Amino acid sequence: xxxxxxxxxxxxxxxxxxxxxxxxxxDRRHLTQLRIGFVILALVMLIVLLISLATSxxxxxxxxxxxxxxxxxxLSILLLLCARLVYKRRSFAVRRHDISYKSGVLxxxxxxxxxxxxxxxxxxxxxxxxxxxLSKLNxxxxxxxxxxxxxxxxxxxxADKLKAYILSTSTDEEE
Amino acid sequence: xxxxxxxxxxxxxxxxxxxxxxxxxxxLLRQFWVFIPLILFGRDGIRTELxxxxxxxxxxxxxxxxSIIGYYRFxxxxxxxxFRIRKGVxxxxxxxxxxxxxxxxxxxxxxxxxxxxxxxxEIDSAGxxxxxxxxxxxxxxxxxxxxxALLEExxxxxxxxxxxxxxxxxxQKEERQLLFQHSMWDLFKIGISQNHLRTxxxxxxxxxxxxxxxxxxxxxxxxxxxxxxxxxxxxxIWMTILIVLPLFLIASFLVTLVRTVLSEFNLRFWMSPRGxxxxxxxxxxxxTVALLKKIQTVRxxxxxxxxxxxxxxxxxxxxxxxxxAASKSxxxxxxxxxxxxxxxxxxxxxxxxxxxxxxxxxxxxxYRRFLFLGIxxxxxxxxxxxxxxxxxxxxxxxxxxxxxxxxxxxxQRFRYDVGRDLLQVYRGxxxxxxxxxxxxxxxxxxxxxxxxxxxxxxxxxxIYSASGNVTLPYIELSEAQRVHxxxxxxxxxxxxxxx
Numbered sequence: 001x002x003x004x005x006x007x008x009x010x011x012x013x014x015x016x017x018x019x020x021x022x023x024x025x026x027d028r029r030h031l032t033q034l035r036i037g038f039v040i041l042a043l044v045m046l047i048v049l050l051i052s053l054a055t056s057x058x059x060x061x062x063x064x065x066x067x068x069x070x071x072x073x074x075l076s077i078l079l080l081l082c083a084r085l086v087y088k089r090r091s092f093a094v095r096r097h098d099i100s101y102k103s104g105v106l107x108x109x110x111x112x113x114x115x116x117x118x119x120x121x122x123x124x125x126x127x128x129x130x131x132x133x134l135s136k137l138n139x140x141x142x143x144x145x146x147x148x149x150x151x152x153x154x155x156x157x158x159a160d161k162l163k164a165y166i167l168s169t170s171t172d173e174e175e
Numbered sequence: 176x177x178x179x180x181x182x183x184x185x186x187x188x189x190x191x192x193x194x195x196x197x198x199x200x201x202x203l204l205r206q207f208w209v210f211i212p213l214i215l216f217g218r219d220g221i222r223t224e225l226x227x228x229x230x231x232x233x234x235x236x237x238x239x240x241x242s243i244i245g246y247y248r249f250x251x252x253x254x255x256x257x258f259r260i261r262k263g264v265x266x267x268x269x270x271x272x273x274x275x276x277x278x279x280x281x282x283x284x285x286x287x288x289x290x291x292x293x294x295x296x297e298i299d300s301a302g303x304x305x306x307x308x309x310x311x312x313x314x315x316x317x318x319x320x321x322x323x324a325l326l327e328e329x330x331x332x333x334x335x336x337x338x339x340x341x342x343x344x345x346x347q348k349e350e351r352q353l354l355f356q357h358s359m360w361d362l363f364k365i366g367i368s369q370n371h372l373r374t375x376x377x378x379x380x381x382x383x384x385x386x387x388x389x390x391x392x393x394x395x396x397x398x399x400x401x402x403x404x405x406x407x408x409x410x411x412i413w414m415t416i417l418i419v420l421p422l423f424l425i426a427s428f429l430v431t432l433v434r435t436v437l438s439e440f441n442l443r444f445w446m447s448p449r450g451x452x453x454x455x456x457x458x459x460x461x462x463t464v465a466l467l468k469k470i471q472t473v474r475x476x477x478x479x480x481x482x483x484x485x486x487x488x489x490x491x492x493x494x495x496x497x498x499x500a501a502s503k504s505x506x507x508x509x510x511x512x513x514x515x516x517x518x519x520x521x522x523x524x525x526x527x528x529x530x531x532x533x534x535x536x537x538x539x540x541x542y543r544r545f546l547f548l549g550i551x552x553x554x555x556x557x558x559x560x561x562x563x564x565x566x567x568x569x570x571x572x573x574x575x576x577x578x579x580x581x582x583x584x585x586x587q588r589f590r591y592d593v594g595r596d597l598l599q600v601y602r603g604x605x606x607x608x609x610x611x612x613x614x615x616x617x618x619x620x621x622x623x624x625x626x627x628x629x630x631x632x633x634x635x636x637x638i639y640s641a642s643g644n645v646t647l648p649y650i651e652l653s654e655a656q657r658v659h660x661x662x663x664x665x666x667x668x669x670x671x672x673x674x
Contacts, residue, residue, distance in 0.1 A: 010532050010595055015660045019622070097667040108629070111621040112659065114666045117673070142494060142674075143618030143639030 018100050018112050023091035029132045030090075030153025034083040036128065042076035092151050099139065099166065101149045111149060115169040117141050123159050135159035139166070179317075181253035181324050184261075187246065190291045191311040195242035197287055198311075203234060251310060253324060256332060258298060260308060272308055275332045276300045278469070280322040284460035287312075294318045298325070351447035355514050357439060357455075365509030366435035368480040370606075374434075375427040439508050446521050451491065453505055465505040467522060469493040469674045471616055472643035475515060478606040487515045491522075492642035494674040503642065523597060523611070531592035531599070537633055540649035541579075541586045549578035591647055593658065595665075598638065600645050612640050615669035620662045622655050638662060641674060 049068050085105045092101045100112040121139045129135060129152075137159045139149040154162065241264055249262045257271040282294040296318050298308035313321070357365070442455030450466040474490045481487065491505040510518070519527060556571040585604040592599040600610045621637040628634055634655035636647040647658065 010530070010593055011657050011661050012664065015664050017656060017660055018663060019656055019659075098663060104623070107623055107625050109621055109623045110659075111619055112663045113619045114663060117618045117666060141618040141639070142641035143644070146637075146644070147619035147621070147639035149619075 016095070018093075018098075019110060021093035021095065021100060023093045023100075023102060025091050026087065026151075026153035027134060027155050027158070029134055029155075031083065031087040033128050033132050033134065033153065034087055035080060038076075038079040038083050042072070042079055045075065046072055087153075090151075090153070094162070094165070097169075099149070101151060111147070113139060113141055113147070113149060115166060117143075118166060121163055121166050123163055137162055179320055179324070181321070184250040184252045185317075187249055187251075187310055188291075188293045188312040188314050188317075189246065190287065190293045191249070192242045192246045193287050193291075194285070194295065194311045195245055196238050197285070199234075199238040199242070249311075253328065256328065258308065258325065270308070272298065272300055274325060274329045277325060277329055279464045279466070280325055281464060282318060282322075282462050286458055289460065296321065351445040351452060354444045354446050354451075354517060355510070356443045357441070357509070361509070362436055362439055362442075363432075364484055365439060365486060366432035368478070368484050368486050369431045369435055369508060370478055371424070371427050371431050374431040375423065378423070378427050378430060435508055442507070444507065444510075444514075446517070451505065451518070451521075453507065463505050465491040465493055468672070470522060471640040471674075472610055472612045472645075473519070473522060474608065474610050474643065476603065476606050476608040481509070482607070485512050486510065487512065489515060489518065491518075492640075494641035519611070523613070526594070526596045526613075529594040529596060531594040531597075533590055533592050534650065534654065535590050536586065536647070536649040537631075537651065538586070539631060539633065540589075541582050543627070543649070544582045544585070545579050548582065549575050593661075598645065598662075600647070610643065610645050612638070612643070612645060614662055614665045615671060616640055616673040617662050617666050618673075620659050622659050624652070628652075 049072055053064060053068055082105060089105055089108065090101075090103045092099065094100075097116075098112050098114045100110060102108070102110045119140045119142055121137060123135045123137055125135050133156060134152070135154050135156050135158075137149075137151045137154055139151075141147050151159075151162075244264045245262070248264060248267070249260070251258070251260045253259070253274070254271075256274050258274055258277070259269070259271045261267070261269045278299045281297045281299060283297065284294055288294055291312075293312045293314050296310040296313055298310075300308065310318075437457045438459075439455055440457035442453070445452040445454075449468075450464060450470070452462065452464050454460070454462045470491050471494050472492045474492065475487045477487045486509045489507045489510050493503045493505070553572040553575055556568040560566050560568040581604060585602070588604050588607070589602045591601070594614075596614055598612050598614055602608055617638055617640055619639045621639070622634050623637065624634045628649070632652045633649050634652045635649060636655045636658050638645045638647070647655070650658070
């Protein structure tokens, strides 16, 4: 065939594979941030446990008290171990025309957004982000919230650079 | 038609006051309808009635005053290539909409509009929120003139930008062709073929809601009456079910029928080079436009009744400008097969004849669905039956073979066709469903794997468009990656605008 497009197949061969890219991890400080988040979560769970024990009168029965505390301890340790996994699984890769983001511990996800489908992107910083000097990069498409990407745990310079790059590519496309 | 100077600030038709009051009343009614039976049948005596009367007077005069002031504060005009609205009673607003951003100008007519021969005008744009650019009421001639003025100015502006005068002129003169118009008989058949179970569900929720709110005072009387008429006592629950169920089914049937007739009355559907126009409805007469360029996904479905009559329900989902996604899809409760074919042909043309690769989810999806929808609930039911001695729970485990069969049939129906430009997904066992989307319009693609899928080298692919998503569940990981990479590639090499 003398088509302009040589790859006339439904599934063209030799397409760059999104899952084989060099994925870049997040800033080390994000791991600490995650851990602190999980510690706070564990503390909240402990308070809830103590309140429910106190109101049900189980606080002074050694059986309930020890049982409750034991379960809490196991959950908390699991959570803290999880933090490392959560951190490790989160990574992103930027190509000339798109950005991919991997995440998820139990259910793993890999999402790719072409740059010229991006509606806008912004940087947000929560309280802990400000403490650790980190930023989140939010990338929005027209596909609704489930197709948006939020990349947490970026250093401020990295987030700014990434945002500037994405904005420059999406304006290039328009011209 | 004399040309009007739209740069001078214009007012709405005075009917707008009435429309605003009725909107206000409708809003109140929607919030507080549960109290109406209380007011009508309440046994608290004169004092509550007085209180409600006072409340009614208060809200009534309040909305009247607001609507009148609102009318005198509302101006619209076309200035410097922008459509401008100034309005607001408590908070003054002055908003401008660049005319080239206007997507469509729609008219709609509620009962009040119809009575006075005016129309409500909605100016739809990419990026505007909800009903920002809406004129509550305008006489028909002015509305048509405004529409023409806006669209002409937009064409000029766009032509200046692109230099493509010819195609713009073409758009202006575009002729639309009536594709179909439902007769009363069609309408009746469409009404019959709708999903009555859904109405039954809504009705059930409604009845329970009512029951909660006004307790048994109405229903006790009702059942007493039924008992008297039938001469039997409704002591056993089975008797009640025997009598209430048929009544209930008839009611849901009638409600769906009436609803369909009201919303699809005198429905007309036109094709034009740029898209489709739909007009119809009895109480709320509505005109919607679906531009081919903006259509992201097309969905049709056919339940068993519809299939025997040769009908399909159709939705043309357009890119939504904001969160009002639901209103951006053009819905038709019933089209005949050949009409669906022409609509599909007009939307996708030759793309439909392209070769495709058909595939389906892995067989293990049946077992997983059977596990989650059959076995686990059955185990729970068995436990419940043992511990509470309520043996009717055992119905569920007895239904297991049926549940398995349904999952099997469901899987057999699930198929997706990947072509160069179109992705078509067919599914649904009782109601057949199809989703068609143009691959280059996809916004994002995601591969996800549950722990089970990871062990078996399976994955699910989620494909997001600007209006409607598609999931291909439980396909081989390598296949999922191939689909993912291909869709991303097609979206990236395409120069066409996705809306």
